[in-house]
Amino acid sequence: MSQDHVDVQQAALDEHHEDPGDLPEMRARFEHNGSPRYLLYTIKRFGFDRDHGFHLDVELVSDALEDGIETVEELLQEGHADLIDIDYISIARERAGGADIVAFHPYGRTVGGLVAPEDSDIDGLEDLSGKRIGVVRRLDKNWILTRAACREFHDFDPDETATPVEAGSKVELTRMIREGDVDAGFQFWQIIPEITETGPYENVLPVSELVQRLSKTDNKLPIAPFLTSGEYLDEQTETVRAFTDAYRDAVDKLVEDDEIWEEISEELMSYDDPEVMRAVRDGWRDMVVRDWDEDSIDGMYRLFDHLKAVAGADALGVEEIPEGTFEVDP
Missing domain, CATH: 3.40.190.10 (Periplasmic binding protein-like II)
Incomplete structure (x- = not known):
């Protein structure tokens, strides 16, 4: 994907970046080729953030690695972002290493x-x-x-x-x-x-x-959650809750409305192929998890334990999921 196309995607998002005024702000930093950008575009396109009383500032960034850490992780840990998504094994690994990060809502089975x-x-x-x-x-x-x-x-x-x-x-x-x-x-x-x-x-x-x-479960496990810093969660709890409400509105829109996917294809995808667009749309709908509960978290722990038993802690990069990694009801 060329830088020109990244700029085109950012411009499409910026069209819906109204003046935040006095609304609390959440800085979302997501990879330019990651699927969350479809969701973030939908939130901005329909004003779901403003509906729930906050301003979502979306910026697309590189997916490059620096010393084994993805760009979005580095931005969050250095205080330049309030919202990213990565897989929960990476969250556990970074939290075990001292990172002040908390997973507060599911995104999906992003494998x-x-x-x-x-x-x-x-x-x-x-x-x-x-x-x-x-x-x-x-x-x-x-x-x-x-x-x-x-x-x-x-x-x-x-x-x-x-x-x-x-x-x-x-x-x-x-x-x-x-x-x-x-x-x-x-x-x-x-x-x-x-x-x-x-x-x-x-x-x-x-x-x-x-x-x-x-x-060994039929439940669709949310491999990747949204996360923020512990400090932001403590200081902006209501904003975090507002994001989860805007997220659910956007998920409902993307699951039920085929027309928004045609717009997303034009604005955010690097190819003009209806078959590719429909394949991405159907894959997203199968992947996304609208909500979670304690049973979901239990399943994530079971999968982690199984992976550790089979592949070993060295493969996972972490011995266990640290306490406080997940916040089901912020």
Whole structure:
């Protein structure tokens, strides 16, 4: 994705950035190629933030890594953002390392899939050994879940029997897949349709299936929550609550209204292909989690414990989920 297109997306959001006036502000910083931008655009487009008494300031940023930390994480931890989303294993890892961050609402089952050429001999987990497998980073959730599933169901660890190749960003991973630098790559769900609908590639292994197999539950687990700093949550509790209300309004709109997706396709997507747009729309609707409760959190703990037992704390980068990581009812 070119910088010009990133600028176009930001301009589309800025059209709905009215003067906040005296409203409390929440600074949302999200990756320019991440699926939350569809939700954030919808909140701004229909004024759901103002409806609930706050101003959501949205800025799209790079998805690059710096010393193993994503750009959005760094912005939050350095006090330049109030709202981001990352997977809950990363939240636990950063919180265990001393970061003042709290997950306060679910986003969704933001896992991806293994994209391979259509003529590839990779059909599933058992075919990974001996292959060069692209990953954004070796600690990302797609690779950890895959390692756990391989060890649980096939008695091998692809971190040892395959060659994981870190791309450092989603954009670079797509390039590596298309140019054959890797045999296959674990790309994030929202980018997969752009690859599979426009070229000779297929999603040979949806990671969401591994989540369900490993967690042994039919409940759709919110792998990625929204998070903020503990300080912001303490000082702006009502604003955090207002965001969750605006979020639910936007989810309802995106689930029920097909026309808004046509607008999103024009404003935020880097391709003009109705089939890609519909694939992204349907994938988003399947991925998103509107709300959570204590049962959801229990399921997330069970999945974490299972991943730790199978892949080990070293693979997760954290021994346990620290107390206070989740705030179900802020």
